[in-house]
Amino acid sequence: ILNVEQSPQSLHVQEGDSTNFTCSFPSSNFYALHWYRWETAKSPEALFVMTLNGDEKKKGRISATLNTKEGYSYLYIKGSQPEDSATYLCAFYNDYKLSFGAGTTVTVRA
């Protein structure tokens, strides 16, 4: 079982503030790193699939960076809104399967 760790486990953000959190994963045998957004009572939805070292991806106010050599990825939320409240999962792809982290739960206060 691959060790995918996310930090912090949870965070609270004031509406309008920006925030970021990390995902660390094994730096050897890297294939792909996924980020998913999981809202309460819904199913996880893919945000990004990242494969190249130095990759940066952006979707609206959410962006992610990837460092495969040191085994980490950051997810950034700019100008947080209440609808950004969710659990953000990262997942490391290797050997035909995704290994998920426990997630970072973001709560945006109005």
Place this chain on the structure above:
Amino acid sequence: DTAVSQTPKYLVTQMGNDKSIKCEQNLGHDTMYWYKQDSKKFLKIMFSYNNKELIINETVPNRFSPKSPDKAHLNLHINSLELGDSAVYFCASSQDPDTGELFFGEGSRLTVL
């Protein structure tokens, strides 16, 4: 029109029973998965099928048997249910098993009494 659909969404049953959860995807994907959300909320892979062929069986008890009648369906049958089987089970599919994003169903909450 739901892309990945699971039935039932909720299932309450007694220990020792046999039950099935069905999953269907209309995305035309070749690969389907079953994940279990454990008590610590981790999503852990159980099985993966590519075009009806089993490619991952992740140390799951033999009481769990996936069946893929065609590439659009992956059902999960569980024999002799135990208390510890209580969890939310998620079906997912992807077009590209290497880097393709997963499309998840809404989950099936199984409660074993």
